Amino acid sequence: MDLRFTPEEIAFRDEVRAFFKASVPEVVRRKMSESRHLAKEDFVSWQRILHKRGWATPHWPVEWGGTGWSPTQQYLFMDEMQQAPAPPPLQFGVNMLGPVLIAFGNEKQKRHFLPRIANIEDWWCQGFSEPGAGSDLASLRTSAKLDGDHYVVNGQKTWTTLAQYADWIFCLVRTNPEAKKQEGISFLLIDMKSKGVTVRPIVTIDGGREINEVFFDDVRVPVENLVGEENKGWDYAKFLLGNERVGIARVGVSKERIRRIKQLAKMERDGDRPMIEDERFRERIAEVEVALKALEMTQLRVVAAERSRKDKKPDPASSILKIKGSEIQQAVTELALELAGPYAMPAPDEPDEGSNEPPIGPDWADTVAPTYFNWRKISIYGGSNEIQKNIIAKAILGL
Amino acid sequence: MDFDLSEEQQLLKDSLGRLLADHGSFAQRQKHRNEPDGWSRALWALYAELGLLGLPFEEKHGGLGAGPVETMVAMEAFGRALALEPYLATVILAGGLIRHAGSEAQKSALVPKIADGSLILAFAHGERQARYELADIATTAKKDGAGWVLDGEKGVVLHGDSADTLIVSARLSGQRRDRDGIGLFLVDGNASGVTRRPYPTVDGLRAAEITFSSVKLGADAVLGTPGKALPAIERVVDEAIAALAAESVGVMAVMHEATVEYLKTRRQFGTTIGSFQVLQHRAVDMLVALEQARSMAMFATMMVSEENAAERSKAMAAAKVQIGRSGKFVGQQAIQLHGGIGMTNEYSVGHYFKRMTMIDTLFGPAEHHLARLAKTDGLVES
Ligand SMILES: Cc1cc2nc3c(=O)[nH]c(=O)nc-3n(C[C@H](O)[C@H](O)[C@H](O)COP(=O)(O)OP(=O)(O)OC[C@H]3O[C@@H](n4cnc5c(N)ncnc54)[C@H](O)[C@@H]3O)c2cc1C
């Protein structure tokens, strides 16, 4: 056992750190740091910078544009990117669909879609959840009936993140209503421009516009857009969800947020002293830092174990990462709320728009409460924390 | 000890409950947010009709002479309805200052107008550097002949945008955090030199940043003894905390009821999600938190008229800790147990969660009051 990073790993970390320092566009870095909404162009321009450097899809196999990095390097890369802070490449393509296509797609699909995912030529969104199928995803009802060389899709998806920007949606659809619920599901790629696709925005509690309902009304989808085999979609979905779960821990994001809170607490005054001199507040920060360090070590253990796993199946221990990671991210938003004090309250209209009026209160405070509200989602999506605990109880504890 | 409401109190509770069911439903509330003031003048008139606006004032000044229990009943109902109206600002805060610091003449002049709904008030007190320290006042009032001149900035003044008259705290003498040397002034919201920057708050209510620059005030603008206003301010903030505790109970109760209802109706895995024991226990924990908060809201109500300021303020700190803790748990779990639906603006629970979060922030969150309480000898006498 040697728990330190090797000199090579440290050199690697320094290299990626320098790259992020030099390459993240200032507007993107600032929005990330201030918890402001990123525009579509922000995601696209940044991912293209990454892609140009060959780092948009580091975890893909080398033949499809991966870097061949070790799991530790992958981890360091992600950690540095989050601390930059920079957004990750679009998850729906790079982390969700990409690996599914690589594992289960056909040559033509891989050759067509993978490069476009890497360079974000197509914006993908995830069409899994339905009004009646959330945690019980396998009960989904959106149907796809074969009609010649097309599937005809009818139904509704919901909570679809950033579908308003999407060119394509990958969907779980029911192709065999007779079979046991997990066995009649297929994985279908649908062009959002198809006739019969309607997107309706859902406003979140913080006023944000990031989720949508997506309706399918006799949408014709060429059979060549089926991934893998018909009625085997559930296997691919489980594979995808395992990958999604791992990505939610976001240790580097919490590090960056805590660092920022500590910086702001040096400026934000409580009477005659800066907030950072309030021992009780510092203790609460320290409390979160302890949990975060433990999570980081746990994550590194999962990463190390990955090296020796042959089956490529997600480690059920990754559910621990999802649970703790989401709780810590949420706890950090509570620290920010405390720091903002009464100035967490103002909600000026359109806080994101550039205006000449000076901010109300500290210039960072307007996003604090909305972020606290919004980040309640982290313990809900990607398999709710209750579902993660069910997974652990079953897969690890045998209960 | 008697935890039951009297007949009149029960009547108040029932009639206000009915009024809000008819005129203050969640859907109506969301419409009221878009009215010019961000709240409903029509509803305000109905409150006046019911006597709510004169509730805590003495009868001889035109009030109803009711006590803290009536205020608790009203605030809990406002919490349940997520009311937008400036009851806290006008009746509890500014009204409280008039009750405790006003002269007979001021009370006789102002209370009838508060009670009939024609006068909206706000308490312009907080300043950015002060955070939650009540004595921290940089705004100054300087003697000017028989009157005064007011200069300074007040932040997050609840309903300061729609108030006709502001009650402004200002420093007459001493250092910024001195307990001595603070005065209260009645200031016309539209007086020359008063600049208001209104905005909505994240819980859907309204507030304003207010600047006073060389605002000239007459001698009659003074409320209470100049320089000796802090005790009245502390008392009124204690009353506001007791009121918020009651409001938060209404807010939490609705979130809890909605969650239990959802657990009974939402189906996943071929059954209602309420059949999963982990969610049953969570709903039980929410109930425990709610009941602990309700008990502390009652404790606050009992203690709010305590003349011993130290005892009173300890009780309010304790209540604020409990409602902060309970409210955070109940709110977060209400969202969590609703899944995606809980995250939507269209559904009511998120709005209750936001109000609950801001109730915790108002006059200092749980952590602030815990620190305050820890500096005293505590609640269990040694
Ligand atoms: C902001 C946001 C973005 C999202 N983005 C996407 C997206 O892009 N694409 C997509 O497909 N989906 C997306 N989702 C959907 C998300 O995956 C679901 O919300 C999630 O799976 C929960 O489903 P549900 O909302 O229907 O809640 P439900 O499944 O109805 O759950 C309600 C509550 O019951 C609990 N529960 C359910 N079953 C059990 C059980 N067996 N044991 C114990 N507790 C249980 C849950 O944990 C939760 O607390 C998003 C959700 C949010 C909030």
Ligand SMILES: Cc1cc2nc3c(=O)[nH]c(=O)nc-3n(C[C@H](O)[C@H](O)[C@H](O)COP(=O)(O)OP(=O)(O)OC[C@H]3O[C@@H](n4cnc5c(N)ncnc54)[C@H](O)[C@@H]3O)c2cc1C
């Ligand atoms: C100090 C002590 C004094 C006692 N005195 C007395 C006495 O005077 N007279 C007497 O008759 N008995 C007495 N008991 C026994 C006591 O009532 C039992 O221990 C208790 O009912 C639990 O039963 P068990 O020990 O068989 O545990 P189990 O019932 O086997 O429970 C084991 C664990 O599973 C949990 N569990 C069980 N069922 C469920 C469920 N449906 N849902 C969720 N969780 C569940 C329990 O909470 C516990 O954590 C005493 C026990 C102790 C520890």
